[in-house]
Amino acid sequence: MRTQSSADGLRFPADVPSPRRAGRLRFFALVIVLELVLLIGTFPAHAERVKDLASVAGVRSNPLVGYGLVVGLDGSGDQTSQAPFTVQSLKNLLNQLGVTVPPGVSPQLKNVAAVAIHAELPAFAKPGQVIDVTVSSLGNAGSLRGGSLLMAPLKGADGEVYAIAQGNVVVGGLGVSGKDGSRVSVNVPSAGRIPRGAMVERVVASGFDSGPDVRLDLHVADFTTATRLAAGINQLLGSAVARPLDAVTVSVLGPADAAQRVAFMAQLENLDIQPGDAPARVIVNARTGTVVVGSSVRVLPAAVSHGTLSVTISEKPEVSQPDAFSRGQTVVLPRSEIEVTQTGGQMFVLDGGVSLDDLVRAVNQIGASPGDLVAILEALKQAGALRAELVII
Numbered sequence: 001m002r003t004q005s006s007a008d009g010l011r012f013p014a015d016v017p018s019p020r021r022a023g024r025l026r027f028f029a030l031v032i033v034l035e036l037v038l039l040i041g042t043f044p045a046h047a048e049r050v051k052d053l054a055s056v057a058g059v060r061s062n063p064l065v066g067y068g069l070v071v072g073l074d075g076s077g078d079q080t081s082q083a084p085f086t087v088q089s090l091k092n093l094l095n096q097l098g099v100t101v102p103p104g105v106s107p108q109l110k111n112v113a114a115v116a117i118h119a120e121l122p123a124f125a126k127p128g129q130v131i132d133v134t135v136s137s138l139g140n141a142g143s144l145r146g147g148s149l150l151m152a153p154l155k156g157a158d159g160e161v162y163a164i165a166q167g168n169v170v171v172g173g174l175g176v177s178g179k180d181g182s183r184v185s186v187n188v189p190s191a192g193r194i195p196r197g198a199m200v201e202r203v204v205a206s207g208f209d210s211g212p213d214v215r216l217d218l219h220v221a222d223f224t225t226a227t228r229l230a231a232g233i234n235q236l237l238g239s240a241v242a243r244p245l246d247a248v249t250v251s252v253l254g255p256a257d258a259a260q261r262v263a264f265m266a267q268l269e270n271l272d273i274q275p276g277d278a279p280a281r282v283i284v285n286a287r288t289g290t291v292v293v294g295s296s297v298r299v300l301p302a303a304v305s306h307g308t309l310s311v312t313i314s315e316k317p318e319v320s321q322p323d324a325f326s327r328g329q330t331v332v333l334p335r336s337e338i339e340v341t342q343t344g345g346q347m348f349v350l351d352g353g354v355s356l357d358d359l360v361r362a363v364n365q366i367g368a369s370p371g372d373l374v375a376i377l378e379a380l381k382q383a384g385a386l387r388a389e390l391v392i393i
Contacts, residue, residue, distance in 0.1 A: 050216065051269035053225065057215035057249070058207035059123045064162055064198075066117040068152030069093065070135065070169060073111040076142040076189075080106065083139030086114040093150070113141035117152055117165050119198055123206055130196040133165045143189035145171040154198055165198040209261060214254045216268075221247040224276025232273045280388035284374050291373050294388065302385035 069089055070077075078086040090112055091101050101107070119133040135149055147169045154163040171192035208214075218225055226244040233242035233252055241253040252268065254261050280296040316335050322328025380386035 047272035047274045049269065050229065050271045050273060053273060053275060054216040054218045054229065054250070056208065056265065057217050060206075061123060062121045062156055062162070062204055064119045064121050064154040064156055066152045066154040066165060067138075068115055068117055068135070068165065069150050070113045070115050070141075070144055070147035071111060071150060073113060073141065073144065073147045075110045076145070077110045077113045077147075078137075078139035078141050079110075080108055083114060086112060086139055089114055113144060113147065114138045115144070115149065117149070117154060119154055119163065119165070121156070121162055121200065121204060123204075124208075125200045126203060127200050129200045131163065131198050131200065133194045133197040135169055135192055135194065137190040141190055143171065144169050144192050145189055149194060149197070156204075160202060162202045162204065163198040163200050165194065167194040167197040169194055209258045212253060212256070213251045214261070214265065215245075216250045216252065218248050218250075220275075222276045223247045225273070226250055228276070229273050232271055233268060236267070236271055282377055282386070282388050282390050284377065284390065284392045286374065286392055291377070297386070297388040299380060300385040300387065302380060302383060 067089075069086070080087045087106055087109075090107065090109070094101060114137070115135040116138050117133055117135050119131050121131065125131070133149075133154070135144065137144060149166055149169060151164060151166045153161040154165055156162050169192040171189050172187050216229065218229070223244075226247055226249075229250050230242040230244045233250070234240050242250055244250050254264050277296060278294055280298065281294045282297060283292040284290075318333045318335050320331050320333055322330065374392075377386060377390060381388075381390045
C-alpha cells in the first residue's frame with residue numbers, strides 16, 4: 001500500500017488526507033456553504049410580480065347593461081298575460097321594422113322572452129372587437145334554450161351605447177314540464193351566455209397616456225408593500241422615479257410617448273416585489289362554522305377549559321288503571337325523565353407567543369368542533385389573550 005508523509009513526519013495511506021490537508025478541505029467546504037447561503041439569501045422570499053399585486057389607475061373594465069328580446073323558443077317563452085312588457089317590446093320592434101300591429105290586438109306568443117343583458121367592456125377595447133354577454137329572463141319564461149337574441153344596445157352608466165348584442169343563446173341548464181304540472185329542471189335554463197355576442201361601438205377613455213406619471217394601485221392596502229414597490233422600481237430604473245403616496249397608490253414618472261409608456265409598463269409589471277406580511281386576523285363564518293386563522297396570529301398566556309353540557313328529556317307516559325268495580329276511568333299520566341350529561345371539561349394552557357400550529361394542535365387534542373373553536377376564540381379575544389383581529393361574517 002502506498003503511503004505519503006506529512007509535514008510533521010507522520011505517514012498516512014495515500015487515500016487518507018493528512019490533518020493539514022483535511023483542515024484545508026473543511027475550510028474550503030465552509031466557504032462554499034457560506035457562499036451558497038449568501039446566494040440563496042439574495043433571492044426574494046415569496047416575491048410576486050407587480051401585475052399580481054397592483055393595477056394601473058384608470059385601466060379597468062366597465063359594466064354594460066341592456067334590454068332585448070329572445071325569439072325562436074319552443075313554447076317556453078313568456079306568458080304574455082303575466083308579462084305585458086314583452087308584448088309592448090315586440091310591438092315597438094315590429095313598428096321599427098315597418099310592421100304595424102292593429103290597435104287592440106295583443107299577440108299571444110309563447111316563443112318570445114324579454115331578457116336583461118349584461119357584459120363587461122374590457123379596458124382599451126376598440127370598435128369592432130367582440131365581447132361575451134350574459135342574458136337572463138325578466139318574465140316567466142321557462143327556458144331560453146334554442147333562442148336567439150335580436151339586436152339590442154348595451155349602455156354604460158352614462159347612458160351612452162357602447163356595444164350592440166345579438167346572437168344565439170347557449171344555455172347550460174335544462175327544463176322539462178308535463179301537462180299535469182310536474183317539472184324537472186337541471187341548473188338554471190332561464191339564463192345563458194352568448195360567446196362573442198356583442199360588438200364594441202365606442203371607446204372608453206382610460207387616462208393611461210395622459211399625465212406625466214402612472215399610478216399603481218395595490219389590491220390590498222399595505223404601507224410596507226407600497227414602500228417596497230417604490231424602492232424596487234427605483235432600484236430597477238436607477239433613479240428616484242417612484243414614490244408612495246399612501247398605503248395603496250405608488251406614483252411612477254413615465255415617458256410621454258405612448259409606445260415608450262407601453263414598453264415601460266411591460267418592464268414594471270414583471271418586476272418581482274416581496275409584499276408585506278398579512279395582518280394577524282382570524283376569519284370566522286358563523287353560519288358554516290368555517291374558521292381561517294392567519295399565520296401571524298399569536299396568543300398570550302391563557303388557560304382554556306372546554307366542556308359540553310347536554311340535556312336529554314324523554315317522555316314515558318304511564319297508564320293508570322282503576323280497581324275492579326270502582327267505576328273509575330283509565331287515565332294516562334305524563335312522566336318525564338331528564339338526564340343531564342356533561343362531557344369534556346378539559347383544561348389546557350397556552351404559553352405566551354404560541355403560533356397557529358400550537359393553537360390548532362391544542363384545540364384538536366380536546367376534540368373541539370368548529371363551533372367550539374369559535375367560542376374559544378371569542379373568549380380569548382374578550383380576555384385580551386388573542387393578538388389578532390377577530391372577524392365574524
